[in-house]
Amino acid sequence: MDAEFDHDEPLPAYTELDGRINIDLDSKMARTMASFVPEPPAYAPPEEPSKPHIPRKSWKIRLNIVIQVVGSRGDVQPFIALGQELQSYGHRVRIATHDCFASFVGESNLEFFPIGGDPHDLMAYMVKNPGLIPSMSSLRAGDVQRKRVMVEQMLGVFWKSCIEPAPGESRPFVADAIIANPPSFAHIHCAQALGIPLHLMFTMPWTSTRHFPHPLANLSGAKLDPGAMNYVSYTIVEWMTWQGLGDVVNSFRSSIDLERINTTVGPKLADMLQIPFTYCWSPALVPKPADWPARIDVCGFFFREPPQYTPPAEIRKFLQSGPKPIYIGFGSIVLNDPSVMTRLLVDAVRMSGTRAIISKGWSKLGSDLDPAELDAANILFVDDCPHEWLFQHVSVVVHHGGAGTTACGLRNACPTIIVPFFGDQPFWGTMVAAAGAGAHPMHHKLLTAAKLCDAIRFCLQPTVMASVQNIAFTMSAEHGVRSAAQSFHSNLPLESISCELLDDRPATYLYSDRGRKVRLCTVAAHILVQGSRLKSKDLQLYQSKPFAITNERWDPLTGLSSSGLSTIRGIVTATGDMLASPYTAVLQAGPSDSAAKTTSRAAADFGKNFCKFNGRFLQGAVVDMPLAVAEGLRSVPRLYGEDVQSHGDVTDAASGFVVGGRNFVQGMADGVAGLVSKPVQGMKEEGALGLAKGTGKGVLGFVTKTSSAVIGIVAYPGQGITKSLIAPFKATTRKGIAAQRAAEGEYMARTEGLDHWDVLRRFDALMLRGRSGGTDAASTSPYIV
Known part of the structure; x- marks a missing residue:
């Protein structure tokens, strides 16, 4: 084959090498997934929208960037080259990777944060288990459990790499953006908890395409279209990875106060959230597939500056x-x-x-x-x-x-x-x-x-x-x-990331005054608090890139069964904890503990678990299962190719009522209108047969959309109220972030030589302009010189 392949013809699936997941594409699961594969365009795709070109000299906003990498030296080295390039833009760059690469990173004048994990052990495991399915010898030797423990430990440390000083250092660090390779696993969850941009970069394909299969997939079964076979392989590999590590990931999410996510969402989070992706290989070797969107770039291999070397x-x-x-x-x-x-x-x-x-x-x-x-x-x-x-x-x-x-x-x-x-x-x-x-x-x-x-x-x-x-x-x-640095910068939320007082700093706080919201950076907020312009309680953490993850439902039956199983699992766990609480209290009792103290502890634990039992039951019966049915009914038209309108995200009680009302109006209007529009559309496209199909779609749409509207008018507000009630009990992570931001602001104000009076004057002028409707009232401020 030539150096470039025809974008209209997918490469044949390679099957002669072992060490990958054997996927039988004639299986029921594969065929079901293949039915959701988008058709290739029958025409040349339109040119991608242009991204802003950002020369290095014109970039002003200095970010704290953490680069999270798992793998061998060959995986780490490209990101060292990237880190050095990003430093030239004025960013502070930290590489979070395995301890054994400390000197490698340090010699490159980049910050290092150790995450643990042994890449030697990881490489040995991968040689024994080249795909994702462990061999019997690995199972017997306990390799799989050790690998899960290693991943679990690294997830927790990756979070620390986003919000803590490096071990042995005092300079605060809170990430403003994350760059990661996909196997580091923590990236999306850390970015969601902080509300900051995430950019994934990798040396191998990780995004579904019709042009070649997933590198870890070994495809078999020739009855499907080759392009569909290739596309489905990515979904199946992601799904199998989630089966092995999903519980570990959800445990990590719980530890940073994020909601658990289910199997229908976990494997495809990056695609669902439209995370920008940069692939670091040469398009001269593998051009960018035509079915990859504009948020995905193929930039070329990452080469570092050649090291000074004198051969022996x-x-x-x-x-x-x-x-x-x-x-x-x-x-x-x-x-x-x-x-x-x-x-x-x-x-x-x-x-x-x-x-x-x-x-x-x-x-x-x-x-x-x-x-x-x-x-x-x-x-x-x-x-x-x-x-x-x-x-x-x-x-x-x-x-x-x-x-x-x-x-x-x-x-x-x-x-x-x-x-x-x-x-x-x-x-x-x-x-x-x-x-x-x-x-x-x-x-x-x-x-x-x-x-x-x-x-x-x-x-x-x-x-x-x-x-x-x-x-x-x-x-x-x-x-x-x-x-790659250009790709990273062009995918940042440029319109919302900068501070309104110091435009070379990223916004980390939001200050509200009489309906006016002002984005403030860490050091500006500290100076304003110290200058008595505002109080710490007036500031809320700002998210420059918020992520909303919703548990997607394909239809009402699978939605209800999935939600029901989750509810039952939670009830069973709470019941077990409740029944075990007296025994646990006895085991935890010290030699000096009296019987009354042990009994009191057992009663308290029993009461706590009894509350969990009731809460899990009520949430499942009143909120989760009705919500799953409403979402499932709402998604049914997608099964026969119809787009489903977005109704927005539920984040609190207020948004729950808004979404419930919007879903009710949309569902009723679309359901009734479809009774007429679908048959007419079908008649125009396929005559009598189309009329029959359109009538069926119209009736089915009427039933599902109006039912979703009626159930959702209760389910979505219930979801919002639940989130508002739970929020105060899940504030530990937010408080920790706020504490680290405060420490960072104090450190910057003390060490960076900023003119504090100038910051105060800028704030006064900004607030006066806002209160006077935008006119220049700066001259009336007693703080303006």
């Missing part, structure tokens, strides 16, 4: 002693038996008649070989060596297929052989081969010395060399990191 004498001598060698390395992959792989590689190099530099990597390849044997075979084993430097001096690269290593090889015009282990590595192997830039990928379990030898010889052919040189030439004109 042995590497310099080896490079000078003969023709360009090939490079072989598997980086952070943890092999079960490194000695077997070492022997295979040595044999392949000998058979191909080439010279080779082999990176020892995390598996310590070559540790058990005789140096004399290596000299005879023209092979040099090396420790860590920057690819940016080394790949300029080799002819072919053989590696595991990490996106960063793949990018570096192609950028240096090195024909590439990918030996994938897990994750997106098979995807990149397929794309490199399809572009003519290297050999077909060979999974590590199927690799032999003879196959690797043939692949090396294939890559040394002039046609392959020419193809990879063309790609390298195109990539040389790309600026992935710069474009």
Whole structure:
């Protein structure tokens, strides 16, 4: 295949490699999901709306940005390059990732926040379980539970990375925006709790498309349209991931005072909330699919500035002693038996008649070989060596297929052989081969010395060399990191993010005065409180990017059953806690506790759980289940292709009554109108058959829409009242954020050398203009000089 593929024809699903989820697309679940796949446009899609171009010098607002990354060094390195670029805009950038990368991040002059988790352990787990389905050996060894515990711990620390100083430091930090790779999992929930912008970035496809399948999916079943097969694979992989970690994520959400979300919503939060996404690969290798919206960008690979590197004498001598060698390395992959792989590689190099530099990597390849044997075979084993430097001096690269290593090889015009282990590595192997830039990928379990030898010889052919040189030439004109920074800035809510007093600061508070609302930054708010212009109680936390997550219902039956099961689960849990409270009180009693004290504690716990029982029952019967039915009925027209109007979000009692009223008016009006409009529309489109179809749709729409309207007039206000009643009991997180913001404001006011009087004068002038209807009344203020 050429470097670019036809956007009108999806790539065939690759199935020859193992290590991914086997998805039977003839299954009932897959066919059901396929029915919701949008049809490809029958015409060329309109050009995407232009985004504002924001030159670095013109950007004024300085943000606190936390970049949350889970993975190996190859996953972290692109975000270090991005962090350095964002710093040049004036932002304060923090990288939150595994502890072992502290020096890597620190050497790049970026802030570091340790999240725990062992990437070595993670890589070893992924080699044993390349897809998302764990092997029996992993289950027996307890690997899955350890991985869940690791994720649970990291979620909590990711939240701390948004609102706390780094360990050992005193300078406050509260995030104004979050950038993350999807496997960090905490990103959407942290952004929702703070009400700040989120931007996802990744090195592999994570957004549904008809043009290629999810990199972790192995598709089977040829009865569906290939484009639909590819599209559905993303939904199924996300759904399976949620099945494994959904309870962990919901527990984390509860810990930061967010509502739990159900299985119908959890797997597709990023798409539902329209989170902007930037993919860091070269469009010369994989162009942006035509069915991705404007909020998704393909910017090019992220390259950092080449590090200062002086090669050891042995590497310099080896490079000078003969023709360009090939490079072989598997980086952070943890092999079960490194000695077997070492022997295979040595044999392949000998058979191909080439010279080779082999990176020892995390598996310590070559540790058990005789140096004399290596000299005879023209092979040099090396420790860590920057690819940016080394790949300029080799002819072919053989590696595991990490996106960063793949990018570096192609950028240096090195024909590439990918030996994938897990994750997106098979995807990149397929794309490199399809572009003519290297050999077909060979999974590590199927690799032999003879196959690797043939692949090396294939890559040394002039046609392959020419193809990879063309790609390298195109990539040389790309600026992935710069474009990604542009993508990040252009997707920010520019109209609502800045402070109205200090326009180079992000707004973090909202002050209301006689109907006028003023956005204030942290330091301005502190100065105004200290200057007696307002009181702390007059300030409320401002959300520059609020997220509203609603539990989507497909129809009334599944909505009611899902809500009913959730209610029953809550009642059963509360009942168990209630019955166990006397026993728990006895177990917790200390040696000095009297019987009366233990009994009192047991009674208090029993009463608390009894209240939970009644509350869960009443909420389920009076609010949740009627709401699920109303939402399910309202969604029925979507099943036969009709758009469903938005009725707004319910956030409190007032909005509940507004939404209930709006839904009632919309439902009644649309239901009655559809009795006439649907048959007429059907008659025009398909004649008598269309008339019959339209009549059926009209009657069904009348029943579902009017029923939703009637039930919703009670359900939505009930939902709003419930949220208002619960809100005071879920204020711990908001109080914590407010405390950190206050500390940040005090620190900035003390250390940044701002003219406090100037801030006070600006505020006075702003408020006077507002009170005088917009006229310039600044001259009447006693504080204006």
